[in-house]
Every structure is written in structure tokens, then in C-alpha cells.
Amino acid sequence: MAVNTKTAVMTKLQARLSPRWIAALVVVILAFLLPTIIHNDYYIRVAITMCIWGVLCVGFRLMFLAGEMNVGLPAFMAIGAYSGALLMVKAHWNWWLAVLVAAAMPAVVALILGRIVLRVKGAYFAILNFGFLMVVRHVWLAWPKWFGGGAGISNIPSPNAIGGWHFGSLPSFFYLGLCLLVLTIIVFYRLEKSKYGLTMKAMGQADMLTEAVGVNIMRYKLAAFVLCALFSGVVGCYFASVQHFIDPEEFTFLPSLYLVLYPVVGGLMSFRGPIWGVVFLMALPIGLKEIPGYDPKIEPIIFGSILVVVMLFLPSGLVSLPARAMALYNKLRKVRPKEVEEYAAP
């Protein structure tokens, strides 16, 4: 008995200490050290934006497991941002209380909306989400007395100090965002590796079959929809505080296109793909700016071309590049190739 427990603990420990885990830990530690290495405000701002998009893109993957493109996340982000901002600006709530409401509001909306939009799937679902995005944007515009209209809401405060930690400087915002991102990654990673995640994957491959063996598809998808909305709401509240200002144009059609762009370029077939997609595509403009005579206006052309090239030639995204390079190298050395993650269209 004792021996058994010991081996169980050992295997668990071994699993924890696999190279993959160590690599992830090193990346997180490096990320936390970032503000001590880099003192450029612009770079820190980019890193903060990476955290925001990281959360959204990790959430995007959960629904994609079930074959759905949840492009409506910016709308839930907007609901979170607006409810948080209004509570803080008009009712002078504490940030930490407001963020709870900012998480709950989108979740409740998602719970109601999900029952309707999840009746359809695939492209229909994506389009309904685009429609929802449009409606939410018009809600802010239609009642300017409450939501500030096109002028938006300004003077949104920073998070209140908690336990000797003061917020307001860029590095402090970065630490908060990074904690949020790490939390999101842990929650969604555990979910994906659990039985729940497996069921979602099954639904993505054969939804009728999954339903036939007794899975309530609606409940599974609704849970994912609500969870993604909840995290988007939190990140929306965080975003509002970072910017100290929000307006309806921040949450339009364009962010939802970026929500497709980042994960696909990184690679939607793996968990780490979307995160690396965000990091790579956000860091890219920093590098491009160094080129003399570079015009930032052509940035979308570069992004779009990368997306098209990835779709055509690298369906598992940029994160599959090392494995592909390895396979090519082995092929050249006439060694039997290792398995490459293959893309299967849902």
C-alpha cells in the first residue's frame, strides 16, 4: 500500500517535472521579470495588450474544440468593460467589487443568449455572434445618457490598492494582466485536459455521434460559452482600467477579426498555439518599426498575408514549425520521421 502511494506520487511528480512543464514555468518566470529588464513604456504597453488578447484567444480555443468560432467575445468584453466602468465612475465602486460584476454581467447575458444562438452551429453560429457584436455596439450608442454614446466613458480609475500593492504604474498593470493570463491559462488548460475537454473535442469531430451516446451538447457548449464570456468580462474591466477610457469603437467588427487572426496564425490545433500567435503577431510590429521607411499602414496587409499563407501551407500554425523543421531534418538524414500534428478540418 505504502509503496503504491509512493509510486503514485512519483509518477505525478514526474509528470509535473516533464520538459513541457519546466519550459512553461521558465516562460512564466521570464515574463514576470520582463518589467525589470525592459524600461520602455511602449514595450510594456505592448506586453499588457498581449495579456488581454492572450486571455481572449485562450478562451476562443475552448469553443473551437467543439468546432465553433466564438467570434462574439469582444462583445462580452465590452459588456464587462462598460459595467465595470459605469460602476466605478458613476457609483464609485471599489475596482475589486466592480470586476466581480463585470465578470457576472457577460456571463448572465451569455447564459440567456447562448440558449438561442447555440441552437445553430458552424458558420450560422459565427454569424449570429457577429450580429450580437453589432447589437451590443449599438446599445452603447442608442442610450448616450447611460452609456456615454460615441464619446465613451472617461476617467476610469485604476484598481484600488490591495495589501500594500498599489496599481497605476504600467509595470503594476502588466503584473495584474499577467496574473490574469496565467490564471486563464491554468483554468482552460485543466478544462481541456479533463473529461469535459475530451467531450468538447468529440463534439468537434462528430457532434451527432456524441449526442447519440448521451451527451447533452447544448449544456456542454453553453458552459463553454458562459465561461468564455466571464473571462472576457474580467479582461474587459481590466482593459477599461488600463486605458482609463472606453468607447464603442473599441469593440467592433475589427477586434473579432483579430480574434480569428491571432489563434489561427499561432496554431489552433494546440493549446499553446493561440498564445504564441498573440505574442508573435504583437511583437512583429516592434521589429518592423526598426526597418527604415516602414509605413505602419501596411501592417494589416502583412498580418492578412501571414494568415493566408498559414491557412494555405501551415494549417497547424506557426507553433508547428519546429516539428516540421525537425521532420524535414530527419527526412534529409533518412531517419524515420516523428509524428507531426496534422490539421483536421472540423
Place this chain on the structure above:
Amino acid sequence: MEQNVVLQTILNGFMLSFVLILFALGLSLVFGIMHIINFAHGEIYMLGGFGIWWFYAEHNVNFILSLVLTMALVAGVGVVLEKFFYRRFRGQLLSGMILSVGLIFVIQASVATGWGFLDKAIPTPGIEEGVVTFLGATISRERLFVILMAVIAMVGLYLLLMRTKYGRMMRASAQDADAAALQGISINAAGSMAMSVGCGIAAMAGVLAGSVFLVNPYMGGTPLLKALVTIILGGMGSLPGTILGGFIVGFTDSFGSTYLSSTLANMIIFLVLIAILVVRPLGFFGREH
């Protein structure tokens, strides 16, 4: 006075519906044959607007000639997109959607860098400015002109689809691609044709919208959303459904904007869509694909 407003709203509704239907028919046609939703269709429409601006407003080419040139060029763009990008994703809805998102970025930013992102006006073609009074309602001549052109385009499209060999080819491929292929119809050729025709009429919609409103690189977004609502309402891939959906969306838009506000009208369109999808999840004329 009251009747005047109602009549004007109706005429305006016809104009909005017709432009929307022209736009959405291309989307529906391509979906029917290739099972792909071309999200870059809004950019095709924008290219139409820019084409007429470049030829007609900038280089003083005759309006009809510029219209034909624009449509032909944009149809060519459609063929290129089909051949190099969409062909290999035929039948893969989500992949096709993702790919077209990439194309949106490329086309939009290319036009914005090439011609700037400011609004551009197009002078009213061939007819003098002014209004026509009809049964007590006043409507501007340019809007009547748009309605007329749209009707001509739709009749032309109807004849093309129903009366020619090519139309029969496309309809057969949309109905059953395998059976059509067994009869010797090339599905690639049908897809290519659907893209060129669809993009051509979307360009025409862009031309017509451009001559009433303004042209800018981001003009494609809102019509795209409305057109997506339209084709879902009517049932994906069904052309009669698209026309019906176009009238519903166009008239909701027109009446909502007149009597409430344009932002509320946009919300109502979405609520109508949800209400109809709850009753009929595949739209009016939709069938399982």
C-alpha cells in the same frame, strides 16, 4: 404629410433592399456552389465603389463604361480569389471563413494605403441633381436611378441563371455537386463562374451605394453583416430566400431608421433574425447541407 413620409420610406426601403439583395445574391450563389462564406465580399463591394470613383470621378470615363469596366475588373478579382484561395477550401466552411478574414485585411489595407482612407464622393451620374415628386412623395433622382439600375441587374442575373447554359451549370452544381460532375459539369468551372458573377454584382451594388452615399475603404463591414443576416434569414444558398430576406432586412432598416433611429433599426434586424431562427433554424428556404 403623413402619407408622404410613408411613401418615401417605402421607396427608400426598396432602394436599400435592392442594393442589399445585389450584394447578398453573390454571397448566396458562392455559398450554394462552393459551401464557403466569402467574408471578403464586403471588400469586393468596396472595390466596386472605388472602381467607379477611380474611373468616373477621377478619370471622367462615361458612367456606363466605368460601370462595365468596374464590374469586369472586380469579377476578374473574384476569379483570381477562387482559383488561388477558395478552390482548395471548397466545402470547408470554417477554414474558408478564416481564409477570407485574411483577405479582408489584405484588400482593405491595400486600398487604404493606395487611395487613402478618407470618404470620397461620386457625382450623380448622367442625370441632374434634384427630386421627383410622385404621388405626393419626394424622392431624389439618384435614388430612383439606383432602383432602376438594380432592377435591370436583377433581371439580367435572372436571365443568366435561368435561361443560359452557364446558369444551368451553376444551378446544377449547387443542387448536387456529385451528380452535376457525373453529367460532365466541371465543379471548378462552376465555382469560378459563381465567384465572378457574384463579385460582379457585388461590385455593382458597391457602385450604386457609392453614387448615393460615400466611398471609403471600410464601407464593406456593415453591408456584409446585413447581407449575412439576409442569407441566413432566407436560408443559406437559396436565391429566392435571399431576395425575401433582403426585402425583410431592407424594409426593417428603412422603417426603423425613419420612425425610431438607425441604431435601433440595426438592433431590430438582429432581433428579427433571432426570432425567425428560433422558429425555423435553417431560415425560410434553407435545407440541410
